[in-house]
Amino acid sequence: MKPQLPNVTRPGSNHTGIALHPDFAADMLQGTEEFGPTTRGGADQLAENRIRVAQISQPAGTMPPTLDVPIENLPLLDKLGARLQFERTGVRLYQALISKLDAYGTFPGGPSRADLEQIRDEEHRHLLLVQDIIEELEGDPTVVTPCANLQAVASRGLCDVLVDPRTNLIECLEAIMVAELADHESWELLATTAELMGKSDLGPRLREGERTEAEHLVKVRNWLVVASQLATKAVD
Numbered sequence: 240m241k242p243q244l245p246n247v248t249r250p251g252s253n254h255t256g257i258a259l260h261p262d263f264a265a266d267m268l269q270g271t272e273e274f275g276p277t278t279r280g281g282a283d284q285l286a287e288n289r290i291r292v293a294q295i296s297q298p299a300g301t302m303p304p305t306l307d308v309p310i311e312n313l314p315l316l317d318k319l320g321a322r323l324q325f326e327r328t329g330v331r332l333y334q335a336l337i338s339k340l341d342a343y344g345t346f347p348g349g350p351s352r353a354d355l356e357q358i359r360d361e362e363h364r365h366l367l368l369v370q371d372i373i374e375e376l377e378g379d380p381t382v383v384t385p386c387a388n389l390q391a392v393a394s395r396g397l398c399d400v401l402v403d404p405r406t407n408l409i410e411c412l413e414a415i416m417v418a419e420l421a422d423h424e425s426w427e428l429l430a431t432t433a434e435l436m437g438k439s440d441l442g443p444r445l446r447e448g449e450r451t452e453a454e455h456l457v458k459v460r461n462w463l464v465v466a467s468q469l470a471t472k473a474v475d
């Protein structure tokens with residue numbers, strides 16, 4: 240097994256900053272004059288182009304034809320589809336995080352394997368809850384809704400961090416924090432949307448999901464605080 244959590248903030252072989260090579264700085268600046276931009280225009284032209292393309296684009300996603308689904312359920316089904324997608328990804332993220340713990344070990348005050356397995360299982364329960372609600376609303380849980388597609392694209396980098404074999408447990412907890420923040424906010428918004436639509440029977444079930452996500456957030460935040468304290472001590 241690898242040594243516990245290599246301290247990546249110690250001096251290493253990173254040469255990205257210019258301060259390490261002031262002698263090359265002047266050459267670099269001269270290079271920008273010699274080899275100018277390969278295209279004309281600036282930020283204004285970029286913005287103009289973005290707007291032009293946006294105005295002729297189609298939506299990135301749509302809901303399926305609504306032959307059997309009450310049309311008033313569609314906005315909620317779209318958001319439920321996003322939670323289903325995100326919870327599925329959440330299970331995979333925690334599975335990958337458990338591998339990090341097995342590979343790199345944990346740290347004093349950090350998560351145990353049982354802690355991470357519990358959260359993974361809660362993400363899985365959320366997935367099943369959302370699936371049940373979609374079916375109750377006469378939707379199809381296999382649909383990739385527009386919101387689901389959006390969240391999948393937005394969270395792509397998190398998966399990249401978790402499956403990179405070089406990232407350790409603490410680095411992956413940083414990525415998990417981003418996921419938990421987004422997840423908690425999204426459960427809150429989902430519950431509010433259901434209440435606004437008069438689906439008061441769904442409110443308590445969705446609020447329960449939000450409460451569990453709030454617990455996840457507190458746990459991950461505490462682990463990262465302890466990790467920061469340990470990193471600070473390691474530098475002393």
Ligand SMILES: [Fe+2]
Nearest residue numbers: 326329362422
């Ligand atoms: Fe979740």
Ligand SMILES: [Fe+2]
Nearest residue numbers: 419422452455
């Ligand atoms: Fe969570």
